[in-house]
Structure formats: structure tokens, C-alpha cells
Amino acid sequence: MPFQMPDFIPALPEIFLLAMACVVLLVEAGFKPKTLSYNLTLFTLLGVAVLVVLSGSSDPYYTFNGLFIDDVMGDVLKLMTSLAAIVAVIYSRRYLADRNLLNGEYFALLLFAVLGMMVLISASHFLTLYLGVELLALSLYALVAFQRDSLRASEAAMKYFILGALASGLLLYGMSLLYGVTGSLHLDAIAHALHQQGGDNVVMVFGLVFVVAGLGFKLGVAPFHMWVPDIYHGAPTAVTLFLGSAPKLAAFAFVMRLLVDGLSPLHGDWQQMLAVMAVLSMAIGNLAAIMQTNIKRMLAYSTIAHMGFLLLGILSGSLAGFSAGMFYVLTYVLMSLGAFGMITYLSREGFEAEQLDDYKGLNSRHPWLAAIMGMIMLSMAGLPPLVGFYAKFTVLQALVGSGWIGLAVVAVLFSLIGAYYYLRIVKIMYFDTPPADAPPIQGPTDARVLLSFNGLAVLLLGLLPQPLLAVCAASLQLSYP
Amino acid sequence: MLKILLLLPLLGALFISALPGRRARLIRQAALVISGATLAWSIWLASAFDPSHADVQLVESHSWNPRLGSAFSLAVDGISLPLVWLATLLAFIAILASGGIRERVKGYYLLLLLLECAMLGVFTARDWSLFYVFWELTLLPLFFLIDRWGGLGRQKAALNFVLYTMGGSVFMLIALLMLYDASPGHSFDMDAIRRGALALPETAQVTLFLALLIGFGVKMPIFPLHGWLPLTHVEAPSPVSILLSGILLKMGSYGLIRATWTLPAAAEALQGVLMTLAMVSLVYGGVLAWQQRDLKAMIAYSSVSHMGVVLLGVATLNSAGLIGAVMQMVAHGLVAGTLFLLAGLLYERTHTRDLADYGSLVAVMPRFAFFTILAFICAAGMPGSAGFVAEMHALVGGFERWGGWVVLLSLSVLISMAYAIRTVGRLFTGPASPRMQGLPDLSRSEMTAALMLSFGSVALGIHPGPMLDLIATSVGRYALLFGA
Numbered sequence: 007m008p009f010q011m012p013d014f015i016p017a018l019p020e021i022f023l024l025a026m027a028c029v030v031l032l033v034e035a036g037f038k039p040k041t042l043s044y045n046l047t048l049f050t051l052l053g054v055a056v057l058v059v060l061s062g063s064s065d066p067y068y069t070f071n072g073l074f075i076d077d078v079m080g081d082v083l084k085l086m087t088s089l090a091a092i093v094a095v096i097y098s099r100r101y102l103a104d105r106n107l108l109n110g111e112y113f114a115l116l117l118f119a120v121l122g123m124m125v126l127i128s129a130s131h132f133l134t135l136y137l138g139v140e141l142l143a144l145s146l147y148a149l150v151a152f153q154r155d156s157l158r159a160s161e162a163a164m165k166y167f168i169l170g171a172l173a174s175g176l177l178l179y180g181m182s183l184l185y186g187v188t189g190s191l192h193l194d195a196i197a198h199a200l201h202q203q204g205g206d207n208v209v210m211v212f213g214l215v216f217v218v219a220g221l222g223f224k225l226g227v228a229p230f231h232m233w234v235p236d237i238y239h240g241a242p243t244a245v246t247l248f249l250g251s252a253p254k255l256a257a258f259a260f261v262m263r264l265l266v267d268g269l270s271p272l273h274g275d276w277q278q279m280l281a282v283m284a285v286l287s288m289a290i291g292n293l294a295a296i297m298q299t300n301i302k303r304m305l306a307y308s309t310i311a312h313m314g315f316l317l318l319g320i321l322s323g324s325l326a327g328f329s330a331g332m333f334y335v336l337t338y339v340l341m342s343l344g345a346f347g348m349i350t351y352l353s354r355e356g357f358e359a360e361q362l363d364d365y366k367g368l369n370s371r372h373p374w375l376a377a378i379m380g381m382i383m384l385s386m387a388g389l390p391p392l393v394g395f396y397a398k399f400t401v402l403q404a405l406v407g408s409g410w411i412g413l414a415v416v417a418v419l420f421s422l423i424g425a426y427y428y429l430r431i432v433k434i435m436y437f438d439t440p441p442a443d444a445p446p447i448q449g450p451t452d453a454r455v456l457l458s459f460n461g462l463a464v465l466l467l468g469l470l471p472q473p474l475l476a477v478c479a480a481s482l483q484l485s486y487p
Numbered sequence: 488m489l490k491i492l493l494l495l496p497l498l499g500a501l502f503i504s505a506l507p508g509r510r511a512r513l514i515r516q517a518a519l520v521i522s523g524a525t526l527a528w529s530i531w532l533a534s535a536f537d538p539s540h541a542d543v544q545l546v547e548s549h550s551w552n553p554r555l556g557s558a559f560s561l562a563v564d565g566i567s568l569p570l571v572w573l574a575t576l577l578a579f580i581a582i583l584a585s586g587g588i589r590e591r592v593k594g595y596y597l598l599l600l601l602l603e604c605a606m607l608g609v610f611t612a613r614d615w616s617l618f619y620v621f622w623e624l625t626l627l628p629l630f631f632l633i634d635r636w637g638g639l640g641r642q643k644a645a646l647n648f649v650l651y652t653m654g655g656s657v658f659m660l661i662a663l664l665m666l667y668d669a670s671p672g673h674s675f676d677m678d679a680i681r682r683g684a685l686a687l688p689e690t691a692q693v694t695l696f697l698a699l700l701i702g703f704g705v706k707m708p709i710f711p712l713h714g715w716l717p718l719t720h721v722e723a724p725s726p727v728s729i730l731l732s733g734i735l736l737k738m739g740s741y742g743l744i745r746a747t748w749t750l751p752a753a754a755e756a757l758q759g760v761l762m763t764l765a766m767v768s769l770v771y772g773g774v775l776a777w778q779q780r781d782l783k784a785m786i787a788y789s790s791v792s793h794m795g796v797v798l799l800g801v802a803t804l805n806s807a808g809l810i811g812a813v814m815q816m817v818a819h820g821l822v823a824g825t826l827f828l829l830a831g832l833l834y835e836r837t838h839t840r841d842l843a844d845y846g847s848l849v850a851v852m853p854r855f856a857f858f859t860i861l862a863f864i865c866a867a868g869m870p871g872s873a874g875f876v877a878e879m880h881a882l883v884g885g886f887e888r889w890g891g892w893v894v895l896l897s898l899s900v901l902i903s904m905a906y907a908i909r910t911v912g913r914l915f916t917g918p919a920s921p922r923m924q925g926l927p928d929l930s931r932s933e934m935t936a937a938l939m940l941s942f943g944s945v946a947l948g949i950h951p952g953p954m955l956d957l958i959a960t961s962v963g964r965y966a967l968l969f970g971a
Contacts, residue, residue, distance in 0.1 A: 391624060411665065418660060433646070437635060
């Protein structure tokens with residue numbers, strides 16, 4: 007077979023990102039100024055965003071012999087991934103500098119993680135899928151352990167690594183079973199083969215179970231959620247901020263590629279698994295979050311609940327449901343960036359603002375920041391007119407539309423329980439008296455301005471969710487004609 | 488027209504947020520002017536409204552989120568217009584009565600105006616999703632208002648209130664989503680939803696109606712769902728109690744009336760259930776009010792009883808009963824507003840709400856005594872008050888439907904008379920308490936507020952004709968659905 011030159015254009019953002027990640031790593035060795043790698047990282051991510059927009063095509067397009075797909079859904083997710091990474095980098099600059107972590111290795115790892123996400127988003131083959139997952143995961147293990155002298159961070163990284171490796175094992179085992187049944191690693195070919203064989207094959211269902219379990223680990227949904235609170239809590243807040251934002255977009259793409267592109271003929275089977283996982287996640291996430299006194303842990307449990315809610319959108323199985331899921335994950339990333347960004351902003355040298363008590367009377371110390379945090383919390387709780395309400399609303403709309411009314415009732419009841427702990431934070435910020443020795447809050451202007459925009463976006467998208475909803479619906483319509 | 492009604496308090500809140508926080512007097516005056524302008528505008532709406540026309544009027548519709556099937560559409564009819572007036576009037580009164588608020592004045596008035604905007608939105612929305620957004624939006628300002636400016640148990644009360652209401656409204660949300668799914672052309676427009684709902688099988692309609700009943704019943708409140716009410720009313724700052732019992736409760740019954748119109752078959756099927764719940768609320772609320780020592784708790788429980796009259800009126804599903812229900816909403820809004828206003832003023836002066844602590848206040852505060860006694864008389868539904876007209880209609884409507892059973896309504900009137908007289912006795916007669924000497928009587932602005940509300944009650948009682956006509960025209964359309 008003659009060698010055929012692949013079309014590199016669709017993968018231009020990834021190629022650029024890889025090259026620049028290497029540059030950032032090299033620059034660290036040669037130059038002293040610490041801000042160079044920071045600026046270079048921002049430039050890279052911005053470049054990636056521009057390239058994603060420029061290289062996008064409106065119809066799904068395969069390259070690299072079918073290993074790589076470029077579609078509108080992927081482009082939107084990649085664009086948002088790079089933007090989320092930019093925001094996360096800006097939020098975390100001072101935090102990193104205070105802890106002597108602001109160096110090229112950190113940013114190189116971060117860029118490799120972004121690369122992993124982008125490969126994952128564009129995967130159309132089990133190999134690329136796995137490659138993306140592992141690149142992302144390995145970079146994240148290292149990032150979690152980045153604060154070398156922190157015992158808690160090292161422990162978290164260890165847990166993350168072991169459970170992550172287990173999850174990868176499950177995923178690979180499931181993939182190998184599916185390969186055995188269908189004779190292909192290509193997602194489209196698998197879907198085709200499964201369609202031809204019908205759904206009554208024990209090996210096939212076994213493969214599906216393993217794949218979904220691996221997926222559950224990576225998403226962090228119950229009953230595979232054990233690592234989430236420990237990692238969120240143990241990692242340096244700047245890493246938690248990154249970990250809790252952009253990778254969620256990749257996780258959404260992961261589910262879509264694997265279950266919708268590859269295993270859609272088995273949707274009757276995976277729908278039920280997702281339903282169980284979603285209900286468990288919402289139950290465990292929301293109930294456990296109530297008991298937390300550490301805000302990072304609390305938000306970790308809330309993430310589990312949110313990911314459960316996201317699964318509801320996907321399991322409804324309709325295009326409306328997928329688009330609701332995409333809207334949900336985009337808005338969740340926005341809120342998560344804001345919440346963890348706030349924790350990062352309020353932390354100082356030698357002080358982590360991670361106990362709930364640290365937020366006591368925030369309103370009297372800094373009313374504007376309290377207002378932003380309050381909006382984000384109320385949005386996570388799903389109160390109108392904030393964007394979190396519409397995220398839940400669209401998912402429920404899709405769920406009721408496909409007849410899962412019982413699940414919708416369960417979902418709203420658990421989000422009601424969730425409202426309790428979000429409101430508690432608002433209460434703490436507004437109605438408790440601040441500790442007497444609380445120092446004045448000061449932080450870099452760029453992060454503060456960005457946080458303000460972040461908070462206002464939560465409100466503005468809540469008042470006018472139509473544009474973002476339209477983007478989600480249009481991108482899915484173009485990607486799944 | 489209606490857009491301006493919503494924008495006035497909203498822009499006013501924005502304006503206040505721009506004022507410097509130290510200028511408390513200026514902020515208070517600005518809030519008064521804004522809510523006064525809103526009140527004036529709502530009255531001005533009457534000039535554009537044709538009372539002989541039954542369908543909704545002053546329709547405004549803007550595309551909002553077509554992908555979600557929701558539109559920003561507003562309109563009023565003879566059922567919602569009186570409630571709009573009630574809301575703007577009570578919001579003005581509440582701001583007038585807020586002179587006692589001394590700390591964080593800016594936030595307080597800002598939240599009150601936001602609350603007013605949300606309440607008006609509920610009564611004017613013609614799109615169920617918009618209705619729901621405004622419905623939930625009322626929670627935010629109330630949570631802060633109660634938790635920040637309330638009494639000792641305010642934190643528990645605020646959280647209790649918000650979670651209770653949200654718990655009810657999630658059922659409403661699911662019901663609305665299911666109705667949306669059934670509606671032709673997938674829209675939340677109230678008319679489209681109704682067309683879809685009529686085509687549903689009756690069991691589905693009944694289920695949906697029950698879900699809506701839970702959502703609205705928490706707010707009203709109907710007997711088993713009233714748990715949040717005493718705590719919240721007692722702990723809320725008095726001006727907020729005025730709005731809570733005066734308007735917020737009416738949102739529930741207003742929603743219920745719209746629900747009977749949307750799902751008439753279900754309303755007919757559940758008529759007996761509604762009637763039973765109404766009777767239980769009537770008697771239970773009354774008996775509990777009788778038992779209270781705390782003045783605000785007493786008024787709060789009496790609200791349960793009075794809202795029972797509204798529910799009874801709705802349950803009759805005939806013209807007289809529905810007129811009674813709407814009229815009772817207005818009447819109770821005015822009366823409960825007056826009572827909470829006066830109770831708040833008394834608390835400000837005495838710092839006690841225990842009925843046993845008062846005595847012979849009539850000698851100390853004659854003007855206060857006059858308005859309080861008048862309010863209690865109106866609350867008990869004496870002839871000449873708006874409450875009498877309302878209860879009369881509900882009674883007639885109920886008699887048409889169930890005959891002698893409505894004797895329970897008379898029983899509850901008797902109970903309310905009993906606790907009214909008991910309370911008046913405790914407040915104004917008996918041994919004079921030495922602690923209660925030298926209390927200042929009502930000031931001029933307090934007098935104005937009390938006078939406006941009492942005048943409303945009495946004027947509607949003596950000359951109810953125009954209001955009844957206004958309500959009857961729109962209610963007639965509803966009653967036709969049920970062949971009465």
C-alpha cells in the first residue's frame with residue numbers, strides 16, 4: 007500500500023500546540039525571566055483558539071486514515087477548552103508565583119494536558135481516544151503532584167494515578183472485547199458492525215460495561231467517584247481550578263464519541279447504565295456535599311452531582327438531549343472556573359482560602375467579589391435568572407421530551423437538596439461576621455477583572471441564553487446530520 | 488404599557504444601586520418615589536383596559552428564547568389586574584413602613600424593588616416559563632431580606648422558606664415541562680399550553696394538576712403544605728411580612744386559577760379534593776390562630792384560614808365562587824397588609840409580640856387602636872368590608888355546588904370573629920401594663936399607610952360594584968368551561 011500523505015490542516019491547532027509546548031519546555035532551560043513561559047503559554051492558547059476557528063469545516067471531515075475527525079462540535083469544544091485554559095492560567099498566576107510554582111514545567115504540562123483534551127475531542131478511533139485520554143491523564147497526575155513538598159498533594163496524585171490507571175485498564179479491556187466482536191477499532195466501523203449484528207451478544211455487552219465503567223472513572227461519576235474529592239482537595243488550588251474546568255469539556259466529548267459515535271446501536275443498554283450512574287451521582291454528590299467544611303471538597307462533590315446531571319442530558323438519546331448536555335457542560339465550566347478562580351484569588355502566600363469559615367462575611371470585606379461568588383453559587387443551585395437554571399432546564403426539557411419523567415423528578419429533587427449547600431455559602435458570605443484578624447483582600451487586577459466578567463457572564467447568559475443554546479444545537483446538527 | 492410596569496421598579500433598583508450608601512434618607516425617598524410611580528402607572532393602566540372584554544388585554548410579546556419555546560409575553564385580564572394593583576399598592580406601603588430599617592438601607596430598598604418587579608412579573612406573565620422565572624426570582628430578594636433584616640430565628644426561617652418553596656416549585660417545573668411537551672408547536676405560551684393540555688387523557692391531566700397544586704399549594708398555603716408560613720412570617724421584618732402575606736400568598740392562588748383554566752377536566756375531577764382541603768385549611772388555620780400568643784404568628788395562621796376561602800371559591804368552579812376567590816385575594820391582601828403593618832409598628836415600639844404583654848393600649852395609642860380594631864373587623868368579614876363581599880360570593884358559589892356543607896365556612900367566620908375579639912381584648916382592654924405607658928402613637932407617614940389600606944378595604948366593601956364587574960367579566964369565561 008503506497009504511503010499517502012495525510013491532510014494536516016484539520017489538525018493544525020494540535021500540531022501548533024505540540025510544537026509550542028516543546029518550546030515552552032526549552033525556554034525554561036535557557037532563560038531566567040519567569041514570566042516568559044507564562045506569556046508564551048497565553049500566546050499559545052490564544053493561537054490555538056484562532057487556529058481552531060480558522061481550520062474548522064462545517065461538515066465532519068476525517069483525516070490521518072480515519073483516526074482523526076474534525077467536526078463543528080469538536081471545534082466548539084476545542085475553542086472553549088483553550089479559552090477555559092487561558093482563564094485558568096490567568097487566575098492562577100499569582101497563586102503559583104506565591105508558592106514558587108510559576109515555571110515552564112508547569113505550563114508545559116498544562117499545555118500537554120490541553121493537547122490531550124484536543125486529541126480526545128477529535129478522536130474517531132479507539133487508539134486516538136486512548137491516546138488523548140492518557141496524555142491528558144498523565145499530564146494531570148504530574149500537575150497534581152507539582153507541589154513537591156506538599157504531602158497532601160503527593161498523596162492525592164498517588165491516588166489519582168492508581169485509580170486512573172485502573173480506569174484505563176478497564177477501558178482498554180472493554181475496547182479489546184469490542185474489537186473482538188466487531189473486528190475494528192474505528193468508531194464508525196464499530197457502530198456499523200454492531201448495527202448489523204444486533205444487540206444480543208454477551209461479549210458485546212461485557213465490552214460495553216467495561217467501557218462505561220472506564221468512562222465513569224474519567225468523568226468522576228458515582229460509583230466511580232471516589233478519587234474526585236481527594237484529588238480536588240489535595241491538589242494545589244490552581245491545579246484544581248484547571249482540573250475542574252477544561253477537562254470536563256473533553257469528558258463530554260469522550261462520552262459523545264464513545265457512546266454516540268461508536269456504540270449508538272447499544273443505546274438501550276448504555277442508557278440504563280447512565281441512568282443508574284446519574285441518579286447515584288446526584289444522590290451521593292449532593293448529600294455528601296452538605297457535610298463538607300472544606301469548600302474545595304464541597305465543590306468536588308458538587309462536581310459529581312453536576313456530572314450526573316450532564317449524563318441525564320446524554321442518556322435521553324435525542325439531539326435535543328445532546329445539545330442540552332453540551333450547554334450544561336459549557337455553562338458548568340464557566341461556573342466552575344469562577345468558583346475555583348475565586349478560591350485561588352482569595353488565597354495568599356501561606357494561606358489557602360479553602361475552609362468555609364474563610365468566607366465568613368466576605369460581603370463586608372469585599373462586596374463585589376462576594377456578589378460574584380454569590381451569583382455563581384446561586385447559578386450552580388439552578389435559580390433563575392442565572393445560567394445554571396437554563397442548563398438544568400434544557401436538560402430536563404430533553405429528558406421529559408424523551409419520556410424519562412421519573413428521572414426528571416428525581417433530578418429536580420436532588421438539585422433541591424443541592425440548593426441547600428449553595429445557599430449556605432451565600433449565607434456565610436453575607437450574614438456571618440468576618441473574623442477579626444481578616445487581612446484586606448488584594449489580588450492582581452487582571453484576575454479581578456476577568457473574575458468580574460466571569461460572574462457577569464453567568465448572569466448575562468442567564469438573561470439571554472439563546473445565542474449559546476443556538477451554538478450548541480447548530481454544532482450538533484452539523485456534526486450529526 | 489406592562490413592560491414599563493416591570494421596568495420601573497427594576498430600573499429604580501439599578502438607580503438605587505448607583506446612589507451612595509451613606510445617604511439613607513435620599514435612598515428611602517428615591518425608593519418611595521419609584522414605588523409611587525409604579526403604583527400610579529398601574530392605576531393608569533385602567534384607562535387602557537376595557538373591563539367589558541373578557542380575554543387578556545394589553546398584550547405584549549417579544550421573542551426571548553425561541554429554542555426553549557419561551558417568549559417574553561405579558562398581558563392582564565380582570566383576574567390579574569386587581570392583583571397588579573394590590574401588588575403595587577402594598578409594595579408602596581411596605582416601603583412607606585420601612586422607616587424603622589436603619590442598617591444597610593441601600594441593599595434593603597434595592598431588594599424590595601427587585602421583589603416588586605418579580606411579583607408584578609408573576610401576575611402579568613402570559614408564558615408559563617416566564618411565569619416560572621419570575622416565580623423563582625421572588626425567592627432571591629426574599630431570602631436576603633429575611634435573612635438579613637429579620638428577627639432572631641431569621642436564618643432558619645429564610646432557608647426554610649426558600650427550600651420549602653423550591654421544593655414545591657420543582658413539581659410545578661416538571662408539570663410545566665410535560666405540558667410543554669404536549670403543546671402543539673412546542674411553546675410555553677399559556678394558550679398553546681392549554682390547547683395541548685386539553686388533548687391529553689384525563690388521568691394525565693389529573694397528575695399534572697396535582698403537581699401544579701403542590702407547587703401553588705406551598706405558596707398559598709394549603710393545609711398540609713403550610714409548614715414554612717408561621718416561622719417565616721414571624722421572623723421576617725414587618726414590611727416584608729406585609730408583602731409575604733399580602734401578595735406572595737396570592738401568587739399561589741393566582742397560579743391555581745390559571746391551572747384550572749389550563750386543565751379544566753382535572754379541576755373538575757379533583758373538585759372534591761380541593762373543597763376538602765379548603766375546609767380543612769379554613770377551620771385548622773382558624774383554630775391555630777386562636778391558640779397563638781405571638782401576635783404575628785396569629786396573623787400568619789389567620790392567613791391560612793383566609794386563603795382557605797380563596798381555595799373554596801376556586802373549588803366551586805362556578806362564577807360566584809371564582810369571583811369570591813379573586814375578591815378574597817384582594818380583600819385579604821389589604822387586611823393582612825394592614826395587620827402586619829400595625830403589628831410591625833407595635834413591635835418597633837414595644838419589642839414584644841406576646842399578646843399577654845400588652846394591655847389597655849387604647850388609652851396610650853388611640854389612633855393605633857382605631858386602625859387595629861378596624862382591621863380586625865375587616866379580617867373577620869363584617870358587612871361593609873371587602874372581606875364580607877368576598878366571603879358572601881364564596882358562600883353563594885359553594886352553596887350552589889355543595890348545599891349545606893358550606894356551613895363549615897360560616898363556622899370559620901365564627902372562629903375568626905372569636906380570635907379577632909380576643910386579640911382586640913388583649914391589646915386594648917384589661918389591666919394597663921406599666922411597660923406599655925408613654926408609647927408614641929402613629930406618626931403621620933404611618934397613619935398614611937394605615938389609612939390607605941383601611942380605606943381600600945372599606946371602599947371595596949361599601950362600593951364593590953366596579954371591582955366585581957371587572958372580575959366577573961374575566962371569571963365568566965372560566966366558569967363557562969364548567970357549565971355554570
